[in-house]
Amino acid sequence: MARxxxxxxxxxxxxxxxxxxxxxxxxxxxxxxTRARILQIAEQMSWRPHSAARALGASRVDSVGLVIARPARxxxxxxxxxxxxxxxxxxxxxxxxxxxxxxxEDTEAEIEVYKRWASEHRVDGVILVxxxxxxxxxxxxxxLELPAVVIGGRGxxxxxxxxxxxxxxxxxxxxxxxxxxxxxxxxxxxxxxxxQHTQRRIRAVRDAAPRLGLIDAPSLTTDFSDAExxxxxxxxxxxxxxxxxxxxxxxxxxxxxxGVAMEMGVSVPGDLSIVAFDDSILTQLMHPALTALxxxxxxxxxQAAEVLLDVIADPATMINLRTADPVLTVRESTAPPxx
Amino acid sequence: MARxxxxxxxxxxxxxxxxxxxxxxxxxxxxxxTRARILQIAEQMSWRPHSAARALGASRVDSVGLVIARPARxxxxxxxxxxxxxxxxxxxxxxxxxxxxxxxEDTEAEIEVYKRWASEHRVDGVILVxxxxxxxxxxxxxxLELPAVVIGGRGxxxxxxxxxxxxxxxxxxxxxxxxxxxxxxxxxxxxxxxxQHTQRRIRAVRDAAPRLGLIDAPSLTTDFSDAExxxxxxxxxxxxxxxxxxxxxxxxxxxxxxGVAMEMGVSVPGDLSIVAFDDSILTQLMHPALTALxxxxxxxxxQAAEVLLDVIADPATMINLRTADPVLTVRESTAPPxx
DNA sequence: CTGAGGTGATAAACCGGTATAGCTCCTGCA
DNA sequence: TGCAGGAGCTATACCGGTTTATCACCTCAG
Numbered sequence: 001m002a003r004x005x006x007x008x009x010x011x012x013x014x015x016x017x018x019x020x021x022x023x024x025x026x027x028x029x030x031x032x033x034t035r036a037r038i039l040q041i042a043e044q045m046s047w048r049p050h051s052a053a054r055a056l057g058a059s060r061v062d063s064v065g066l067v068i069a070r071p072a073r074x075x076x077x078x079x080x081x082x083x084x085x086x087x088x089x090x091x092x093x094x095x096x097x098x099x100x101x102x103x104x105e106d107t108e109a110e111i112e113v114y115k116r117w118a119s120e121h122r123v124d125g126v127i128l129v130x131x132x133x134x135x136x137x138x139x140x141x142x143x144l145e146l147p148a149v150v151i152g153g154r155g156x157x158x159x160x161x162x163x164x165x166x167x168x169x170x171x172x173x174x175x176x177x178x179x180x181x182x183x184x185x186x187x188x189x190x191x192x193x194x195x196q197h198t199q200r201r202i203r204a205v206r207d208a209a210p211r212l213g214l215i216d217a218p219s220l221t222t223d224f225s226d227a228e229x230x231x232x233x234x235x236x237x238x239x240x241x242x243x244x245x246x247x248x249x250x251x252x253x254x255x256x257x258x259g260v261a262m263e264m265g266v267s268v269p270g271d272l273s274i275v276a277f278d279d280s281i282l283t284q285l286m287h288p289a290l291t292a293l294x295x296x297x298x299x300x301x302x303q304a305a306e307v308l309l310d311v312i313a314d315p316a317t318m319i320n321l322r323t324a325d326p327v328l329t330v331r332e333s334t335a336p337p338x339x
Numbered sequence: 340m341a342r343x344x345x346x347x348x349x350x351x352x353x354x355x356x357x358x359x360x361x362x363x364x365x366x367x368x369x370x371x372x373t374r375a376r377i378l379q380i381a382e383q384m385s386w387r388p389h390s391a392a393r394a395l396g397a398s399r400v401d402s403v404g405l406v407i408a409r410p411a412r413x414x415x416x417x418x419x420x421x422x423x424x425x426x427x428x429x430x431x432x433x434x435x436x437x438x439x440x441x442x443x444e445d446t447e448a449e450i451e452v453y454k455r456w457a458s459e460h461r462v463d464g465v466i467l468v469x470x471x472x473x474x475x476x477x478x479x480x481x482x483l484e485l486p487a488v489v490i491g492g493r494g495x496x497x498x499x500x501x502x503x504x505x506x507x508x509x510x511x512x513x514x515x516x517x518x519x520x521x522x523x524x525x526x527x528x529x530x531x532x533x534x535q536h537t538q539r540r541i542r543a544v545r546d547a548a549p550r551l552g553l554i555d556a557p558s559l560t561t562d563f564s565d566a567e568x569x570x571x572x573x574x575x576x577x578x579x580x581x582x583x584x585x586x587x588x589x590x591x592x593x594x595x596x597x598g599v600a601m602e603m604g605v606s607v608p609g610d611l612s613i614v615a616f617d618d619s620i621l622t623q624l625m626h627p628a629l630t631a632l633x634x635x636x637x638x639x640x641x642q643a644a645e646v647l648l649d650v651i652a653d654p655a656t657m658i659n660l661r662t663a664d665p666v667l668t669v670r671e672s673t674a675p676p677x678x
Numbered sequence: 679c680t681g682a683g684g685t686g687a688t689a690a691a692c693c694g695g696t697a698t699a700g701c702t703c704c705t706g707c708a
Numbered sequence: 709t710g711c712a713g714g715a716g717c718t719a720t721a722c723c724g725g726t727t728t729a730t731c732a733c734c735t736c737a738g
Contacts, residue, residue, distance in 0.1 A: 003458065005694055016718045021696060031716060048458035052394035053694035056723045061391060072425035072637065079414075081421075086411035086442050098461065101440045103425050119342065119387035122437065226620055255624050262626050281565055282621075285594050287601050298411065344724055355688050360726060370686060392724035395693045 004045040012045070013038050024049075055121065064092065064308060065100040065123040069110045069130065072103055078252065079280035080297055084151070087301020088127065095309065097124075107132075111140045118144040125312045127151060127304055128160070132194045147315055149308040151300070153196040154320065161311050161319045163304045167197045170293055170326045171204035171247075174275050177328060178245045179212040182336045183273065187243035188219040189232050189253055201249060201277065216243070222253065229253025233260040237272070244337040245273035251282045254290055258333070269335035279329060288332030295326040343384040351384070352377050363388075394460065403431065403647055404439040404462040408449045408469065411442055417591070418619035419636055423490070426640020427466065434648065436463075446471075450479045457483040464651045466490060466643055467499070471533045486654055488647040490639070492535040493659060500650050500658045502643045506536045509632055509665045510543035510586075513614050516667060517584045518551040521675045522612065526582035527558040528571050528592055540588060540616065555582070561592065568592025572599040576611070583676040584612040590621045593629055597672070608674035618668060627671030634665040 006020045013020065015034065022029035023038035030038070055061040066088065068081060075081060089099055100123055104110050114137070117123045125147035128137060138159055141148045150162040178186050188205045191198045202219040209217040220236070222228035229248060236243055237260065248254035254276035258268060266272050268288055276283055276292040283290035300323055311317045345359045352359065354373065361368040362377035369377070394400040405427065407420060414420060428438055439462055443449050453476070456462045464486035467476060477498055480487045489501040517525050527544045530537045541558040548556040559575070561567035568587060575582055576599065587593035593615035597607060605611050607627055615622055615631040622629035639662055650656045 003460075007694075017695080018697085018719080019717060022717090025696085029716070034716080046458070048455065050395070050694050051459040051461050052391040052400060053723095054696080055391035056389070056395055056694080056725085057696040058723090072421055075418075075421040075425075082411055082414040082442075085440070086414075089442060096455075098439055099441070100437055101424070102437070103421075103428060116387065116435075119385070120390040121342075122390050226624055252620065252624070259624055259626050281591065285565055285591070285598060287598050346724075356725080357689080357727080358687060361687090364726085368686065373686080389724050392693095393726080395695085395724080396726040397693090 003050075004047045005050070006047070009038060009042050009045060009047060013041050060124050060312070061121060062096065063098045063100055063123050064305075064312075065102065065113075065117055065126045066129070067102045067104055067110045067113050067126065069104050069107050071105070075103065078250070079282070080278065083297035084129070084301040084304075087298035087303075088305045089301075090298070091302040091305025092309075097309070107136065111137060114140060114144060114146060118146050125149070125308050127308060131196045133196060133199065135196075145315075147308065147311045149304055149311060149319075151304050161307050161317060163300065163307055163319075163321045163323060165295060165300070165323050166325060167200040168204045170328075171201045171277070172208055173328055174247055174277070174293060175205060175208045175212065175214075175217075177330075178247075178273060178275070178334070179208075179214065181245075181273070181334065183245040184213065184215045184337075185241065185243040186214055186217050186245045186247065187236050188217065189229060189236075189246060189248045189257065190219045190221045191224045191249040191253075193221040198249065205247075216241070222249075224250055224253065226252050226256040229256040230260050233257040234264070237261065237264050237266055242266075242272070244271070245275070245334070247275045247277060249277045251276040251278045251280050251290070251292060254292070255282055255286060258286055258290065269333050271338055273334040273337070275328075275334060283331070286333075291331045291334040292329055293326050294329045296324060299323065342389075343386045344389070345386070348377065348381050348384060348386060352380050399463050399651070400460060401435065402437045402439055402462050403644075403651075404441065404452075404456055404465045405468070406441045406443060406449045406452050406465065408443050408446050410444070414442065417589070418621075419617065422636035423468075423640040423643075426637035426642075427644045428640075429637070430641040430644025431648075436648070446475065450476060453479060453483060453485060457485050464488070464647050466647060470535045472535060472538065474535075484654075486647065486650045488643055488650055488658075490643050500646050500656060502639065502646055502658075502660045502662060504634060504639070504662050505664060506539040507543045509667075510540045510616070511547055512667055513586055513616070513632060514544060514547045514551065514553075514556075516669075517586070517612060517614070517673070518547075518553065520584075520612070520673065522584040523552065523554045523676075524580065524582040525553055525556050525584045525586065526575050527556065528568055528575075528585060528587045528596065529558045529560045530563045530588040530592075532560040537588065544586075555580070561588075563589055563592065565591050565595040568595040569599050572596040573603070576600065576603050576605055581605075581611070583610070584614070584673070586614045586616060588616045590615040590617045590619050590629070590631060593631070594621055594625060597625055597629065608672050610677055612673040612676070614667075614673060622670070625672075630667070630669045630671075630673040632665050633668045635663060638662065 006017050010017045010020045019030050020038055023035040102113055128148055128150045131150055131153035148160050150160050152164055154162050190202055205217050205219050220232050222232055248257055254274055261268050261272050268274055276290050279292040279294040283292045307319050345356050349356045349359045358369050359377055362374040441452055467487055467489045470489055470492035487499050489499050491503055493501050529541055544556050544558050559571050561571055587596055593613055600607050600611055607613055615629050618631040618633040622631045646658050
């Protein structure tokens with residue numbers, strides 16, 4: 001017989017469905033002997049719970065969702081999400097909870113997905129990424145009463161649980177290092193201005209500038225694309241007083257920037273130091289290999305999964321977990337300025 | 340009231356649950372007038388079917404699965420999967436079917452996932468990628484009677500439906516082009532030897548060699564990593580009779596190869612032409628930008644989704660859809676050989 | 679005028695689990 | 709000896725849909 005049900009097991013064991021359910025879920029109500037017998041029969045018939053049936057009775061579906069609102073074109077090259085997804089799954093698989101992944105165009109579509117998921121009971125909770133300054137998703141999720149955990153930022157005045165890394169400290173570490181090498185003209189090619197982490201990084205650069213005696217420390221925002229990364233670099237290197245170091249908010253933009261430097265005859269790291277605020281194979285494929293900030297994104301995802309499961313178990317849970325600080329991996333693209 | 344059920348709608352409309360179900364699913368059994376009234380009430384109460392309840396009754400869960408058995412580390416940089424997933428979702432969203440994505444370590448784990456999914460009724464069907472030569476997954480899926488569609492290769496003597504591109508023709512196009520430029524020493528840095536598409540590409544090169552009068556046309560297999568791509572390139576360029584052109588089975592390896600050429604003082608495209616059998620931003624970020632074979636992976640995924648839905652609807656369906664041929668995008672990394 | 683057949687609806691079973699009320703013993707204590 | 713109480717189990721309702729059997733009613737042909 002294909003796909004045995006607990007009724008089949010109950011028949012074979014000569015007990016009721018209820019007893020089987022008790023035994024399989026490890027709850028009192030059956031003797032140890034009976035329990036053992038039922039478990040053995042279930043094992044032998046290779047029984048597995050029907051996920052829909054279980055979801056209908058208990059109201060949990062053992063599934064959580066992740067929606068990414070970015071164009072698929074840029075997603076591919078960002079190793080961030082692949083690592084994050086792996087980490088999430090690692091944290092979820094322990095309790096055999098599955099992950100629903102959806103890539104959508106914009107935040108509006110993302111909220112629609114949450115509404116659908118909530119009304120169709122498709123997920124027990126969701127993970128929020130790319131938090132923006134006044135993020136409409138936070139109120140939407142609260143209205144839906146959908147458990148959620150925010151990745152990479154505080155969840156709106158503490159409304160949602162979160163897992164975050166200290167972008168500010170990380171950026172300060174980069175700027176401190178460049179200043180220690182002797183750089184005084186440092187530029188920052190930032191990402192989308194309405195992302196919270198972009199804001200935090202920009203503020204860190206601005207705050208550090210006077211303390212380190214930087215002559216100039218502009219932060220220029222982009223859309224995270226290679227094209228704008230390149231264009232912004234071209235603009236910076238065309239100034240009469242060029243920066244001697246540039247920090248890029250993503251590895252893709254850093255690579256694009258390196259290309260522009262080569263094309264304009266600016267030697268790296270001789271005339272220009274380059275640092276990427278994110279690491280991946282990409283930075284190591286380059287010549288020179290890029291100095292980059294490495295985050296343990298896999299672990300990040302794993303912790304986020306655990307926090308989310310806690311929130312699902314008890315929606316009142318309010319965890320704001322700070323993860324391990326990222327570390328600066330120095331490679332060949334940074335050196336003291338020419339003179 | 341939160342989350343209305345069809346019973347609520349039935350109450351309000353003064354009809355039975357059954358009538359509501361008929362009306363909402365557009366099947367006969369209710370008059371047009373009643374149907375319209377029920378639909379309006381459902382709309383107004385913003386009713387959505389409870390996915391688990393529906394899955395329990397009808398035995399379909401409106402969800403399909405994709406398991407990728409590759410290390411997460413290499414996944415991030417491969418834009419292939421991000422595009423594929425987007426395309427799949429585009430093909431599925433029309434019928435609001437969701438996609439379960441899982442990244443696992445190896446094929447064994449992948450088959451375990453299929454077993455679990457089948458016994459827990461978590462998915463209606465699956466998409467198979469990275470087909471190997473004697474792929475154990477095909478028999479496993481047939482034993483589980485889990486509908487499936489194979490991407491990028493024939494499904495084991497026609498056992499499974501498939502969506503595929505003609506790797507052979509594509510490789511011939513590349514080699515023909517290089518030969519037309521005047522190259523006679525062409526090397527091929529291939530991927531994992533047990534992948535079917537790797538085999539097909541190797542065979543294409545071997546078959547074309549005599550026709551084009553190539554002096555030497557070795558295919559060297561790798562594990563698709565940047566490290567082995569670089570090592571193999573180093574080996575090729577250290578020979579007394581260097582190849583004048585190298586075709587790489589992935590863009591990541593091509594980029595790694597370009598790095599090795601630069602490091603060894605071999606100018607591209609002056610002394611060496613480079614072609615990548617796969618395209619992404621990566622190839623365009625390089626200097627020189629790489630000539631690459633572009634496939635419409637998004638469309639690929641969309642078509643695969645449609646075929647899978649057909650197979651789920653009728654498991655006897657046997658479609659082997661050949662997708663649009665990939666095109667060679669010529670950029671700056673290819674030129675006639677030095678003399 | 680009667681019976682066949684179609685239409686529009688209802689009631690109830692069903693899917694595969696979980697949760698709960700209740701029943702039957704058995705034990706221990708007064 | 710009587711009874712409270714708990715262990716061990718059964719029967720059954722329930723979750724929210726879909727599906728089937730049944731039925732009342734109307735129309736139309738014979």
